[in-house]
Every structure is written in C-alpha cells, then in structure tokens.
Amino acid sequence: MAEIGLFEAMHSARALRRLKPDPIPEEVLAKVLDAAIRAPSAGNRQNWAFVVVRDPEQRRRLGAIYRKAADIVGAIYAARGRPSHMSEDEYRRLMSSGSHLWNHLAEAPVLLVACLRREVLPPAAALPPAVQARLEDEREYVMRRAGASIYPAVQNIILACRALGLGTLITTNHMLYEDEVKALLELPDDVQTYALMPIGYPQGRFGPVTRRPLSEVVHLDRWSVPWPG
Amino acid sequence: MAEIGLFEAMHSARALRRLKPDPIPEEVLAKVLDAAIRAPSAGNRQNWAFVVVRDPEQRRRLGAIYRKAADIVGAIYAARGRPSHMSEDEYRRLMSSGSHLWNHLAEAPVLLVACLRREVLPPAAALPPAVQARLEDEREYVMRRAGASIYPAVQNIILACRALGLGTLITTNHMLYEDEVKALLELPDDVQTYALMPIGYPQGRFGPVTRRPLSEVVHLDRWSVPWPG
Numbered sequence: 001m002a003e004i005g006l007f008e009a010m011h012s013a014r015a016l017r018r019l020k021p022d023p024i025p026e027e028v029l030a031k032v033l034d035a036a037i038r039a040p041s042a043g044n045r046q047n048w049a050f051v052v053v054r055d056p057e058q059r060r061r062l063g064a065i066y067r068k069a070a071d072i073v074g075a076i077y078a079a080r081g082r083p084s085h086m087s088e089d090e091y092r093r094l095m096s097s098g099s100h101l102w103n104h105l106a107e108a109p110v111l112l113v114a115c116l117r118r119e120v121l122p123p124a125a126a127l128p129p130a131v132q133a134r135l136e137d138e139r140e141y142v143m144r145r146a147g148a149s150i151y152p153a154v155q156n157i158i159l160a161c162r163a164l165g166l167g168t169l170i171t172t173n174h175m176l177y178e179d180e181v182k183a184l185l186e187l188p189d190d191v192q193t194y195a196l197m198p199i200g201y202p203q204g205r206f207g208p209v210t211r212r213p214l215s216e217v218v219h220l221d222r223w224s225v226p227w228p229g
Numbered sequence: 230m231a232e233i234g235l236f237e238a239m240h241s242a243r244a245l246r247r248l249k250p251d252p253i254p255e256e257v258l259a260k261v262l263d264a265a266i267r268a269p270s271a272g273n274r275q276n277w278a279f280v281v282v283r284d285p286e287q288r289r290r291l292g293a294i295y296r297k298a299a300d301i302v303g304a305i306y307a308a309r310g311r312p313s314h315m316s317e318d319e320y321r322r323l324m325s326s327g328s329h330l331w332n333h334l335a336e337a338p339v340l341l342v343a344c345l346r347r348e349v350l351p352p353a354a355a356l357p358p359a360v361q362a363r364l365e366d367e368r369e370y371v372m373r374r375a376g377a378s379i380y381p382a383v384q385n386i387i388l389a390c391r392a393l394g395l396g397t398l399i400t401t402n403h404m405l406y407e408d409e410v411k412a413l414l415e416l417p418d419d420v421q422t423y424a425l426m427p428i429g430y431p432q433g434r435f436g437p438v439t440r441r442p443l444s445e446v447v448h449l450d451r452w453s454v455p456w457p458g
Contacts, residue, residue: 005232006392010267030458037440038239055450075360079351122308131304145401147376155381163235172374186452211266221284223415229259
C-alpha cells in the first residue's frame with residue numbers, strides 16, 4: 001500500500017465516532033504510537049505518556065465515567081446552542097453522532113489516553129527575584145502552554161489513524177472526572193490526562209473536512225487587517 | 230513535486246531554529262494556513278485565529294518581547310538543568326540553537342501567532358445545579374482542554390511547513406508578556422495566544438527526529454503494565 005500523502009491525510013481525517021468492535025493488530029497500533037512520539041514537546045522533554053486501554057473491563061469502566069461526564073457536557077451544549085457557522089443540519093448531525101459516542105465509547109477496541117506530566121518550575125529560591133515576580137504575575141503561563149507538549153502528539157495520532165484506515169477523535173469530557181480516571185488507570189499524582197481517544201475501524205467513511213474560510217480567521221500583521229491571500 | 234508521505238513528514242519535521250530571511254511566496258503560506266484549519270477543534274467551533282506577522286517593524290517589536298521573555302525562561306532552564314534522557318552534547322546543542330533564536334527571531338520572514346478565543350461557559354443560571362457544582366470543582370477543565378482546539382492546528386502547520394521545505398517550531402516564551410503581545414497585535418480581550426512560530430527556509434536540514442522509546446512512555450490498560458509492543 002502506497003503511503004498516503006500528508007495533505008490528503010489532513011484534508012480527509014474526519015472525526016469518526018461510529019466504530020466497529022474489530023480488534024486492531026498490534027503492529028498497526030504500534031505505528032500509531034510511533035507517530036505520536038515524533039511530535040515536538042517543550043524543550044524536547046517528552047513528558048508524555050500514553051495508556052492503551054484494551055481490556056474490556058477497563059474500557060467499560062472508562063466508558064461509564066465518560067457517560068457520566070457527558071451529562072454535564074450535554075447540559076452545557078444545550079444551554080449554549082448551535083454555533084453560528086454551522087447549519088441546523090450540520091449541528092443536528094454533530095449532536096447525534098456525539099450522543100452515539102456518549103453511549104458506545106467502550107465498544108471501541110482501543111481507548112487511548114494521552115497524558116502529560118505536570119511541569120514543575122524550579123523553587124523560587126533558585127530563581128532571580130525578577131523572574132519570580134514575572135512568574136507570579138503569569139500563573140496561567142504554565143497551564144496554558146502545557147497543551148503544546150501533548151496535543152501535537154495527539155494530532156499525529158489522528159493523522160496516523162487516518163493513514164491506517166482507523167477512525168478516532170479527541171474527547172475531553174472525562175476531564176470533568178479526572179480523579180476517577182486517574183484512579184482507574186493508576187496514574188501518578190503529577191500525571192494529568194489531556195485526551196481520551198476511541199480508536200477503531202470506522203463504520204462510516206473518511207471524507208473532506210469543511211471549515212470556515214481562511215479570510216475569516218487569518219489576519220495580516222495585526223487584528224484589524226484581514227489576510228488578503 | 231510528488232507529495233511527501235505522512236509518516237515521512239512526521240519523522241523528519243525537526244525543529245529548525247536557524248532560518249534564512251528569504252521571503253515566503255504567498256501561495257506557499259496559504260497552503261500552510263489551509264493545512265492549519267483542517268485540524269479538529271472542540272465541537273468543531275474553530276474559535277482559532279492566526280496572525281501572519283510579516284511587516285518588519287511588527288516583527289522587530291515581537292522579537293523584542295520574545296527576547297525579554299527569553300531572559301526569564303533562560304533562568305528557569307539554568308535552574309532546572311539537563312533532562313536525564315538528553316546527552317550533554319544534545320543538551321548543549323539545544324541550548325545553543327535556542328539562544329540563537331532568542332536573538333534572531335525577528336529575522337524570520339514570517340512570525341505566525343496562533344490564537345484561540347477563550348471558551349465561555351453558559352451563565353450558571355442556565356445550568357442545572359449539579360452541573361454548576363461539577364464545573365466549580367473542576368475549574369481547570371476549561372483551561373486544560375483549550376489546547377485541544379489550537380495545538381492540533383499548530384501541529385498541522387509544522388507538518389505542512391516540513392512538506393513545503395520550510396523550517397518552523399512552536400515557541401511559547403512570549404506568553405510571559407501576553408499583554409504586550411496582545412497590544413502589539415491588537416488582539417481582542419477574549420483572544421489568547423498559544424504559539425509564536427517563526428517560519429522560513431531553513432539554513433540546516435530536515436532529519437530524523439529521535440525520541441525516547443515507546444517502551445518508556447506507553448502503558449497497557451493501567452500505569453503498572455508497560456506496553457509489550
């Protein structure tokens with residue numbers, strides 16, 4: 001099988017939520033994981049970890065936590081309504097496949113949990129006072145940039161799955177019950193989860209992903225100037 | 230030019246920090262941006278924005294903010310020392326190319342700033358009490374998952390740049406002076422920056438990215454069981 005082109009993979013890696021229960025061969029899964037770790041991370045620290053949940057009982061328990069979180073998230077979605085850039089029909093389809101997943105997550109043959117070890121800053125005493133002061137002012141900094149060390153790997157997983165004929169997507173609902181997930185997976189205290197990805201052979205098809213046009217989201221040099229390209 | 234394969238791109242998209250000042254053709258940059266927006270985002274909301282900073286004076290100012298932040302980050306790196314999985318030599322090279330970038334960021338022909346509109350939860354009154362209570366307990370939830378809606382796009386940028394012969398990498402130091410960056414780029418209050426990516430034709434070469442082995446970072450079903458694959 002010829003390798004899929006990069007841009008073709010990006011343009012057709014639709015989020016597929018209806019998955020078959022068929023098992024995924026070990027070497028295929030290894031290729032997905034090997035793609036994940038080729039991603040960059042801050043200072044190349046690779047403080048990531050990936051838990052491949054394949055055991056049916058572990059999947060069932062993880063699915064139950066996810067289901068519970070879905071009730072919370074469902075209430076948020078309901079209160080928020082349809083985003084303006086989606087048609088009624090697109091929104092209905094998103095909600096329908098979303099709620100399918102809420103009830104069937106555990107049926108995917110693999111639930112992949114992407115984790116990251118919390119970044120620890122050096123003790124204040126080891127830093128010059130000006131540095132301490134700036135970090136104190138910018139507490140959000142560490143948390144906001146953490147994603148830069150795990151979601152690139154997650155995107156590599158999505159693209160590798162697409163190339164290997166596997167459906168997947170990022171889900172984050174489970175973070176609402178992070179402590180229960182950590183207990184179930186025996187995660188160390190300083191390891192946090194960032195994505196729960198059901199992976200399996202899709203019932204549906206890959207297809208073009210449609211998006212808002214560049215003209216709406218790209219700016220040139222400053223916000224007030226739209227990108228002319 | 231035949232399209233580069235997905236896995237080849239992932240395996241060779243080394244972080245290249247020494248870039249030539251040569252301009253990037255408009256249509257090449259458009260292809261990079263078009264790759265960015267093919268990424269997934271939570272609920273397909275696409276609350277992202279990308280500022281292409283090409284104007285020399287804007288680049289100079291952004292570079293000056295970045296340089297100031299580098300003094301903070303340099304102190305953190307110095308206090309923290311070499312990660313155990315890197316050799317002395319690898320660490321010295323990382324520090325050297327890092328400090329090159331600190332002083333030469335503005336020379337890249339494009340500085341791409343990836344932004345995300347802050348997620349706003351519905352007002353508490355619109356949510357059932359149990360949902361309110363859970364969100365109150367999990368304040369980190371919104372911030373931690375925000376990266377899932379922007380860093381996949383950032384990884385697509387890295388891979389598209391690789392395919393098009395452009396060097397780039399994620400930098401986040403500037404977040405330490407987020408307010409100054411927002412003022413310079415005229416960003417709305419509710420838009421936050423997540424990455425500052427210098428993009429240009431590289432002086433160095435793409436090459437294999439080396440990483441810690443899967444056996445060190447992948448677990449099966451639970452933390453205590455290493456992945457046998």
